[in-house]
Amino acid sequence: METHRAKRIEIMIETPALRRVRRALENAGVRGYSILPVEGGYGRTGSWSSEGEVSIASDMDMIWCIVAEERAEAVVDAVFSVVDRQIGVVTISDCEVVRRERF
Amino acid sequence: METHRAKRIEIMIETPALRRVRRALENAGVRGYSILPVEGGYGRTGSWSSEGEVSIASDMDMIWCIVAEERAEAVVDAVFSVVDRQIGVVTISDCEVVRRERF
Amino acid sequence: METHRAKRIEIMIETPALRRVRRALENAGVRGYSILPVEGGYGRTGSWSSEGEVSIASDMDMIWCIVAEERAEAVVDAVFSVVDRQIGVVTISDCEVVRRERF
Amino acid sequence: MNDVLALAGQNLLSPVVLAFVLGLVAALARSDLSIPEAMAKGLSIYLLFAIGLKGGVEVAATGLNAQIGLGLVVGVVLSAALPLLAYVLLRLMSGLDPINAAAVAGHYGSISIVTFVAASSLLQSVGVSFEGWLVAVAAVMEAPAILTALWLASRAGNTGNGNGNGGMPWREISLNGSIVLLIGAFLIGWAVGPAGMAEVEGFFVSPFKGILCLFLLDMGLVAGRGLRNSAHHLRPGLVGFGIVMPVVGGLIGAVAGWLIGLSTGGVAILATLSASASYIAVPAAMRVALPRANPAIYLTLALGVTFPFNLAFGITLYLLMARWLTGG
Amino acid sequence: MNDVLALAGQNLLSPVVLAFVLGLVAALARSDLSIPEAMAKGLSIYLLFAIGLKGGVEVAATGLNAQIGLGLVVGVVLSAALPLLAYVLLRLMSGLDPINAAAVAGHYGSISIVTFVAASSLLQSVGVSFEGWLVAVAAVMEAPAILTALWLASRAGNTGNGNGNGGMPWREISLNGSIVLLIGAFLIGWAVGPAGMAEVEGFFVSPFKGILCLFLLDMGLVAGRGLRNSAHHLRPGLVGFGIVMPVVGGLIGAVAGWLIGLSTGGVAILATLSASASYIAVPAAMRVALPRANPAIYLTLALGVTFPFNLAFGITLYLLMARWLTGG
Amino acid sequence: MNDVLALAGQNLLSPVVLAFVLGLVAALARSDLSIPEAMAKGLSIYLLFAIGLKGGVEVAATGLNAQIGLGLVVGVVLSAALPLLAYVLLRLMSGLDPINAAAVAGHYGSISIVTFVAASSLLQSVGVSFEGWLVAVAAVMEAPAILTALWLASRAGNTGNGNGNGGMPWREISLNGSIVLLIGAFLIGWAVGPAGMAEVEGFFVSPFKGILCLFLLDMGLVAGRGLRNSAHHLRPGLVGFGIVMPVVGGLIGAVAGWLIGLSTGGVAILATLSASASYIAVPAAMRVALPRANPAIYLTLALGVTFPFNLAFGITLYLLMARWLTGG
Numbered sequence A, B, C: 001m002e003t004h005r006a007k008r009i010e011i012m013i014e015t016p017a018l019r020r021v022r023r024a025l026e027n028a029g030v031r032g033y034s035i036l037p038v039e040g041g042y043g044r045t046g047s048w049s050s051e052g053e054v055s056i057a058s059d060m061d062m063i064w065c066i067v068a069e070e071r072a073e074a075v076v077d078a079v080f081s082v083v084d085r086q087i088g089v090v091t092i093s094d095c096e097v098v099r100r101e102r103f
Numbered sequence D, E, F: 001m002n003d004v005l006a007l008a009g010q011n012l013l014s015p016v017v018l019a020f021v022l023g024l025v026a027a028l029a030r031s032d033l034s035i036p037e038a039m040a041k042g043l044s045i046y047l048l049f050a051i052g053l054k055g056g057v058e059v060a061a062t063g064l065n066a067q068i069g070l071g072l073v074v075g076v077v078l079s080a081a082l083p084l085l086a087y088v089l090l091r092l093m094s095g096l097d098p099i100n101a102a103a104v105a106g107h108y109g110s111i112s113i114v115t116f117v118a119a120s121s122l123l124q125s126v127g128v129s130f131e132g133w134l135v136a137v138a139a140v141m142e143a144p145a146i147l148t149a150l151w152l153a154s155r156a157g158n159t160g161n162g163n164g165n166g167g168m169p170w171r172e173i174s175l176n177g178s179i180v181l182l183i184g185a186f187l188i189g190w191a192v193g194p195a196g197m198a199e200v201e202g203f204f205v206s207p208f209k210g211i212l213c214l215f216l217l218d219m220g221l222v223a224g225r226g227l228r229n230s231a232h233h234l235r236p237g238l239v240g241f242g243i244v245m246p247v248v249g250g251l252i253g254a255v256a257g258w259l260i261g262l263s264t265g266g267v268a269i270l271a272t273l274s275a276s277a278s279y280i281a282v283p284a285a286m287r288v289a290l291p292r293a294n295p296a297i298y299l300t301l302a303l304g305v306t307f308p309f310n311l312a313f314g315i316t317l318y319l320l321m322a323r324w325l326t327g328g
């Protein structure tokens, strides 16, 4: 099966800010993304856990987004122009996909 | 610690079709895979969210599967021969693992 | 946007052992990690699913941890010295991040 | 006429219907109110178990007769046949392509259990009883429509994906969780009878209507979100179908119920089942068997148009049909 | 005095307060006891719906009067003004930097619905009734405090992140799920009245207090976990604020309630609302609008200090204030 | 004899047992019926809280005596000693290797709280009461068996992984959530007494048995899935052990209860505790401390063999033993 290079952008973001990041991604023209729940973590501000939480205030989500290589930089820029830089973690890495025209 | 190259196959698939993809992976001889919940997303068919859903019809899952490099292509082919090509997203990328004989 | 190389360490671990792996990561000096729920899987010991489970005995979690390249090896070693080697899956891969000083 | 208006008003002002409206309005206004998926699935399991149990207990109390066999057969026939009518109506009214028309048609042959529950709740409010075994009829009506839909799609030359892997979703159909739960709880109710029910009615009876409120709040939220995201798929012809089809289906179901001699309540229930559109079993099967059909169309139509119509007006109408037919 | 002690004892030994203590102790002792997130959110939805409904039904039964308009205005004013007082107290007592002080201040103008519920549960135990429409006052008090907090932060030259993207969280404020649910259920209760309530009281009334126990067990677990993880942020000045502020806020609320002529129970409830600190709506808004403020500070203070204080002593005190003011 | 059959029939035809059977059959038939994890955990929290509370309230009503101290000691001894018996039986009957035998043995010293609940539900149906403080005995029986199991494993030269990192799961044992919840709710019940219980019985008493049905439906689904996936691990000798061990353990527990002078109901309960096998606390501890033991073996045996046996026949048998011993 022929595969093509693409970029995987993974964004770890506070749930209260999720709506804004989604809008930024859509405006930057990504063809799709998926959101995975995150149930806890540890960072400079200490540990957190979603267990028993009624509020979404301390929750985070992971956005998993596959984009064509040539579009990756613009997408990352768009995300950063919206997300406060002190929030969340953004990573970019290489991957291969099968049907290039979908990304 | 000595590490070895392996392939990480990530498959984003509709929950109703999950059972079939699992069977395909098992028949293709993977040694293991894990399934992560996905709680929402955006694509050509619009946005979806699992919030409040009683039906699994619009839900998706992520399959995370580490395979030995030499087995990766056969596994991807097997997945594709079963999954309708218009459903889901399949990506392949490089990673390192510690105990090669387990993958 | 300028990006820097970093390592993504992904650990698939039994939930009952999660607390110990977290302590090992923190002692190894990682700046942060996140925990994603896993809802099922397949391996040498058969299939499992968290559906309807009251006990966490057969559950697993995914730890997603971004570390600076130079720290990756020490972190993997620390994890392995604590986790029983017959449990879980540990993978290391390359990625790019934006603010190097945070990892 | 006054009577009709009073009945409609009583239905519209019930906490159950208003909870649905609250959810719908909240979602349309983009509120971030949401019900966790696990809670929604839990409420649904509760409702299925409770109504299955209740139906079985009633059968244990009143006994069986030949009518139940007839009822089951009629249910299967209605479920298998209504999609044909739906398909024709869809092609005439909406110009939907054959694959999507087949997928939508399948939903209208099958049933929506929460519409059944809402109807039985209205019947209870107005003091009309119905045959307990209609729960079993509801269960057998879930699946046959799927087969008809797939046949319609294959006639149009489209079975699943090009290489035939979509295939028949036999497993997905026959062991669908909601059917198993409904039938299972029905059999338990039948086995334990009223004495067994007395032990558990503090959970399956007294809080039932309140739990139904929360479930309908959730349905409203999901329906509203669907409408917001997919309203552009709902051309007028489709919306028209989403209202005409339940009325026609309801009438056919009512006549069938009357022909086999059901009580007034029973006729109203069979009409409601025929009029309702599936939102659990059928969409999941379609996603596997007809991946080219657009879920945004069939889900939005069933949940965003037909369900609210039935909840607000349909079930009142089907009760009126039943009264008129049976003189009840 | 005996009377006061009896009241305090009755409150402290209620299953509801003890369930909170159990959760707190379990979390502080690092037990792995935990409540699933979906269950906690589900319990919260239940409580909001139930108390909204109950308030609305009471309004349907007793009718409205001009007082309700006055009450809503007073609620908005209290919510908008209390953060100013909180900010001054914080700067004096704790030396917290302006951004964090503004964020914390916002929490104390807004309200905690579970504190409201605990107070109404105590009132019910001692046979004191209150105006049902205070539920609507609770809802309108959720948001104004957020605006004051953001204004305080902007005065200190810090609106969100440097490039201004934090911005005003209008959407997050105005369509916050808990406000929508509380107001919506209130309107439903008003529409259906006591007759409608009778249909659903097997779910929204009889099991209410028991469900509240499980919810408070969860609150105790979350508060305890927060204290364990973030106790080092709580310098004595901050802890002092977390106890002084509710007492002062409660007194202001009590006087306001007395001025507009509320009943003894109503005065106690308005005092409780003024004394309580938000832990749902405000933290989420602050996370977006003031990302530089440290959530560990505002969450731990509201949930780990002020909430337990109010639950154990505050609401008893506010009831005593109300009795003293109204002579009730 | 007729009496025995009537008792067995009454148990087998209770909604609770039938719900388990429904879940088991659905899972074995590969239905996709499933209960969300959060709901299952929520049901379990409810049951633990409710039975802890109930036990405590009974102690508050009837007072304490020296017997409770004796009961707690006997519970600890039974939990610590039964794994030795289980280990010997396992090695004789099944030829399981020492590590897996030790892990399985640990499960049979500890207890299954849902088996306790099912037994108390049967006792209630037949009008037999038991000592409320046996809930506390259940709690203290959870953990000692784990230590015995680890000692057995270390004797066989296998403590955790080669480099010793498995180690003793002290934290996992001592602050296990289900033990904390059970003891905590027991103390709350004791503190609030019957008057406090009256406030919350609309939630913790009336719906109890119905909620238990849903929980057992879930247990059936999980047990059936385990059997389907792991039946090949269950050689006849193991299955035999899974039935012989509870009978022997039950008899030992019954005799112990009779020796310390428990009532008929109390003897039946202590027998049930001794006969039941843990499926929450012990498997999680084993996963950490004995990672080389195969979870498929111990989980399937405890949940797929012994639990159904106890539910269907065991608890009836233990009640008969108790009657025979006490002449009750």
Ligand SMILES: Nc1ncnc2c1ncn2[C@@H]1O[C@H](COP(=O)(O)O)[C@@H](O)[C@H]1O
Pocket: A012, A040, A041, A042, A043, A044, A045, A046, A047, A048, A060, A086, A088, A089, C031, C032, C033, C034, C035, C064, C065, C066, C067, C102, C103
């Ligand atoms: N290096 C990292 N790798 C993975 N997740 C991280 C990392 N740093 C931060 N996070 C996540 O972001 C949250 C907030 O981080 P912080 O702002 O550093 O406290 C943490 O609790 C983690 O969930």
Ligand SMILES: Nc1ncnc2c1ncn2[C@@H]1O[C@H](COP(=O)(O)O)[C@@H](O)[C@H]1O
Pocket: A031, A032, A033, A034, A035, A064, A065, A066, A067, A102, A103, B012, B040, B041, B042, B043, B044, B045, B046, B047, B048, B060, B086, B088, B089
């Ligand atoms: N490029 C992508 N990256 C990540 N997830 C995607 C992508 N494209 C599609 N998806 C996921 O697949 C779902 C269906 O996609 P689509 O068929 O394009 O509507 C989306 O809602 C996403 O959850």
Ligand SMILES: Nc1ncnc2c1ncn2[C@@H]1O[C@H](COP(=O)(O)O)[C@@H](O)[C@H]1O
Pocket: B031, B032, B033, B034, B035, B064, B065, B066, B067, B102, B103, C012, C040, C041, C042, C043, C044, C045, C046, C047, C048, C060, C086, C088, C089
């Ligand atoms: N190659 C793999 N890729 C992804 N997950 C795996 C892999 N191997 C094992 N796992 C996960 O680890 C669990 C236990 O594996 P095992 O010990 O091989 O039965 C599996 O059920 C999967 O969830």
Ligand code: NA
Pocket: D082, D107, D108, D109, D110, D111, D112, D249, D273, D274, D275, D276, D277, D278
């Ligand atoms: Na129908």
Ligand code: NA
Pocket: E082, E107, E108, E109, E110, E111, E112, E249, E273, E274, E275, E276, E277, E278
């Ligand atoms: Na306040």
Ligand code: NA
Pocket: F082, F107, F108, F109, F110, F111, F112, F249, F273, F274, F275, F276, F277, F278
């Ligand atoms: Na035992």
